[in-house]
Amino acid sequence: xxxxxxxxxxxxxxxxxxxxxxxxxxxxxxxxxxxxxxxxxxxxxxxxxxxxxxxxxxxxxxxxxxxxxxxxxxxxxxxxxxxxxxxxxxxxxxxxxxxxxxxxxxxxxxxxxxxxxxxxxxxxxxxxxxxxxxxxxxxxxxxxxxxxxxxxxxxxxxxxxxxxxxxxxxxxxxxxxxxxxxxxxxxxxxxxxxxxxxxxxxxxxxxxxxxxxxxxxxxxxxxxxxxxxxxxxxxxxxxxxxxxxxxxxxxxxxxxxxxxxxxxxxxxxxxxxxxxxxxxxxxxxxxxxxxxxxxxxxxxxxxxxxxxxxxxxxxxxxxxxxxxxxxxxxxxxxxxxxxxxxxxxxxxxxxxxxxxxxxxxxxxxxxxxxxxxxxxxxxxxxxxxxxxxxxxxxxxxxxxxxxxxxxxxxxxxxxxxxxxxxxxxxxxx
Amino acid sequence: xxxxxxxxxxxxxxxxxxxxxxxxxxxxxxxxxxxxxxxxxxxxxxxxxxxxxxxxxxxxxxxxxxxxxxxxxxxxxxxxxxxxxxxxxxxxxxxxxxxxxxxxxxxxxxxxxxxxxxxxxxxxxxxxxxxxxxxxxxxxxxxxxxxxxxxxxxxxxxxxxxxxxxxxxxxxxxxxxxxxxxxxxxxxxxxxxxxxxxxxxxxxxxxxxxxxxxxxxxxxxxxxxxxxxxxxxxxxxxxxxxxxxxxxxxxxxxxxxxxxxxxxxxxxxxxxxxxxxxxxxxxxxxxxxxxxxxxxxxxxxxxx
Ligand SMILES: Nc1nc2c(ncn2[C@@H]2O[C@H](COP(=O)(O)OP(=O)(O)O)[C@@H](O)[C@H]2O)c(=O)[nH]1
Ligand SMILES: [Mg+2]
Numbered sequence: 057x058x059x060x061x062x063x064x065x066x067x068x069x070x071x072x073x074x075x076x077x078x079x080x081x082x083x084x085x086x087x088x089x090x091x092x093x094x095x096x097x098x099x100x101x102x103x104x105x106x107x108x109x110x111x112x113x114x115x116x117x118x119x120x121x122x123x124x125x126x127x128x129x130x131x132x133x134x135x136x137x138x139x140x141x142x143x144x145x146x147x148x149x150x151x152x153x154x155x156x157x158x159x160x161x162x163x164x165x166x167x168x169x170x171x172x173x174x175x176x177x178x179x180x181x182x183x184x185x186x187x188x189x190x191x192x193x194x195x196x197x198x199x200x201x202x203x204x205x206x207x208x209x210x211x212x213x214x215x216x217x218x219x220x221x222x223x224x225x226x227x228x229x230x231x232x233x234x235x236x237x238x239x240x241x242x243x244x245x246x247x248x249x250x251x252x253x254x255x256x257x258x259x260x261x262x263x264x265x266x267x268x269x270x271x272x273x274x275x276x277x278x279x280x281x282x283x284x285x286x287x288x289x290x291x292x293x294x295x296x297x298x299x300x301x302x303x304x305x306x307x308x309x310x311x312x313x314x315x316x317x318x319x320x321x322x323x324x325x326x327x328x329x330x331x332x333x334x335x336x337x338x339x340x341x342x343x344x345x346x347x348x349x350x351x352x353x354x355x356x357x358x359x360x361x362x363x364x365x366x367x368x369x370x371x372x373x374x375x376x377x378x379x380x381x382x383x384x385x386x387x388x389x390x391x392x393x394x395x396x397x398x399x400x401x402x403x404x405x406x407x408x409x410x411x412x413x414x415x416x417x418x419x420x421x422x423x424x425x426x427x428x429x430x431x432x433x434x435x436x437x438x439x440x441x442x443x444x445x446x447x448x449x450x451x452x453x454x455x456x457x458x459x460x461x462x463x464x465x466x467x468x469x470x471x472x473x474x475x476x477x478x479x480x481x482x483x484x485x
Numbered sequence: 486x487x488x489x490x491x492x493x494x495x496x497x498x499x500x501x502x503x504x505x506x507x508x509x510x511x512x513x514x515x516x517x518x519x520x521x522x523x524x525x526x527x528x529x530x531x532x533x534x535x536x537x538x539x540x541x542x543x544x545x546x547x548x549x550x551x552x553x554x555x556x557x558x559x560x561x562x563x564x565x566x567x568x569x570x571x572x573x574x575x576x577x578x579x580x581x582x583x584x585x586x587x588x589x590x591x592x593x594x595x596x597x598x599x600x601x602x603x604x605x606x607x608x609x610x611x612x613x614x615x616x617x618x619x620x621x622x623x624x625x626x627x628x629x630x631x632x633x634x635x636x637x638x639x640x641x642x643x644x645x646x647x648x649x650x651x652x653x654x655x656x657x658x659x660x661x662x663x664x665x666x667x668x669x670x671x672x673x674x675x676x677x678x679x680x681x682x683x684x685x686x687x688x689x690x691x692x693x694x695x696x697x698x699x700x701x702x703x704x705x706x707x708x709x710x711x712x713x714x715x716x717x718x719x720x721x722x723x724x725x726x727x728x729x730x731x732x733x734x735x736x737x738x739x740x741x742x743x744x745x746x747x748x749x750x751x752x753x754x755x756x757x758x759x760x761x762x763x764x765x766x767x768x769x770x771x772x773x774x775x776x777x778x779x780x781x782x783x784x785x786x787x788x789x
């Protein structure tokens with residue numbers, strides 16, 4: 057049986073906001089997500105009942121909303137978040153994907169995982185404590201990851217008598233710190249995740265605050281303009297060759313548009329070979345489209361029989377990345393054995409995998425003071441530093457500040473197969 | 486249908502589709518021997534549709550694997566055959582009964598079919614040498630699933646270690662495995678139940694009839710409505726009556742309950758789900774009810 061949804065539910069036209077929480081342990085991240093889900097009526101009765109029952113069993117005075125996202129047994133036992141939990145909710149015009157990330161320093165790599173795809177970072181601080189090393193570290197990471205929008209939620213306002221003075225002090229302290237970072241859009245909102253003030257409903261306890269509630273801000277923050285629609289970047293992922301009688305000569309290049317707008321008739325260059333051709337057609341399943349833009353997954357056909365394979369990139373003749381084997385990047389190191397010069401690793405950049413040699417570790421970034429430590433020549437777990445790499449084959453990259461897809465890479469330990477580092481390419485490399 | 490948008494915005498459903506297609510292509514390009522685990526339910530049908538789109542006009546470049554529990558709904562098997570036939574993909578069926586007969590799985594009379602399904606699956610993966618297995622798990626389904634990566638590493642025993650998951654950044658997936666290990670791939674991780682229905686409606690694709698309202702002879706057990714079938718003998722005190730129902734998930738007949746519903750079209754189902762008070766698993770899956778961490782424990786052992 058099959059029916060078509062004639063009414064075209066609103067859900068099909070909604071846009072999407074991905075956001076990640078950040079902040080120290082116990083600042084209230086998981087509670088806040090629970091509150092957002094609860095007040096936007098996205099919690100199901102069986103989920104709430106399970107959480108209420110567990111809270112009673114543990115002898116808590118109130119329902120611990122954090123239990124809604126702390127889904128692993130060891131997380132509930134220890135009352136902490138170890139790994140990212142993804143949660144979903146929607147309001148009439150927007151769907152939200154939340155990455156609830158852990159606050160502990162030793163789980164920073166999981167925080168980075170959750171934040172890498174975010175449009176918005178939500179940093180919580182406990183109003184009683186103000187900024188901590190962890191909240192600074194997370195703000196730095198969000199800024200390095202170029203998460204374009206940042207919200208500082210000053211939480212637990214109920215425990216400081218909803219004091220405007222406390223809010224203003226933290227606001228000022230953060231603004232000073234943020235001048236050294238790259239944060240294009242900042243909003244500072246006083247909330248109580250536990251009591252619900254300014255989360256979905258406007259607080260009656262903070263008449264001095266005239267800004268948006270958190271939910272209002274999440275619903276209205278403008279994200280469409282964060283993509284690069286100018287510089288065409290199409291990493292070839294998969295060569296589609298049906299080899300059937302019906303589609304005997306079909307040869308298409310499957311991939312997800314990383315930047316710019318592709319159109320049939322466009323003159324393009326295939327990198328690294330440098331061969332040029334014209335886009336003959338762009339297919340989306342059994343239909344031809346007149347344009348493809350990020351983040352569409354399409355199949356591109358070229359007019360000429362040029363040699364194209366996975367790992368290559370299609371760009372415009374006059375606007376293409378320069379292939380390079382020397383990479384200068386900020387690297388976030390994610391494993392206990394430190395990163396050292398001369399080390400060899402596997403590197404994955406867009407659809408291209410190669411090997412990389414660590415030529416130099418220029419400095420380690422102190423995330424608290426933003427001081428560049430040039431003495432230490434290695435990076436420990438959860439540390440961030442500026443690293444020079446030499447790769448076995450040229451990578452077709454852009455600065456991360458220009459394009460989050462063509463500017464990022466991961467490092468893999470060849471012996472264990474584990475992802476050990478995340479890199480963001482610097483400009484002028 | 487997606488063509489172009491004047492403002493270059495992609496709806497959230499189109500964004501999810503693009504992300505899933507990217508994952509399918511990535512796996513097909515990097516893994517030696519992928520397979521798609523097909524349960525017959527709406528999620529695996531959506532996976533098949535996405536795989537069809539990812540490689541079109543070429544055929545899906547990997548086979549489909551189904552675990553025959555002996556407790557599958559006949560409507561589900563019909564739908565499976567229609568899909569497999571239309572797409573021209575190879576179907577591999579691994580049956581629990583065969584696995585028991587071969588001594589690969591032990592039926593001690595106490596273990597549920599659901600648990601034996603895990604052993605049968607792991608055996609099928611090992612026997613066929615599959616290196617990547619696509620699953621239709623969604624993160625909104627259950628709190629342990631909410632934690633799982635898109636590429637979820639399994640050791641030689643097929644086990645998942647939730648405390649040692651690899652970091653997974655941007656859309657750069659790491660598919661490295663050692664001999665004997667495999668990767669579970671969840672291309673529809675970020676879809677919600679509602680997205681699945683919106684997509685089925687938009688694409689106009691075939692799903693098993695049991696998702697739509699129908700008359701069925703049912704009885705109540707543990708607060709759920711279960712089908713009357715010889716596969717599921719009545720216990721003392723249980724009585725059968727005919728009700729108007731539909732299924733929200735399709736698992737094993739003996740464990741999957743249905744809900745009272747008159748929704749017989751996709752828009753009606755969408756309307757019903759939008760106001761549903763219970764999660765689909767909470768409402769209809771006996772297998773998740775045993776303990777608060779039932780799903781996590783089964784996943785660690787190698788369940789779907
Ligand atoms: N009084 C008060 N307590 C809060 C508030 N938000 C969170 N908490 C409490 O702070 C503790 C830590 O919260 P949790 O959400 O687990 O923090 P996380 O580690 O950041 O995820 C819990 O006991 C919460 O109930 C708040 O706004 N006011
Ligand atoms: Mg938490």
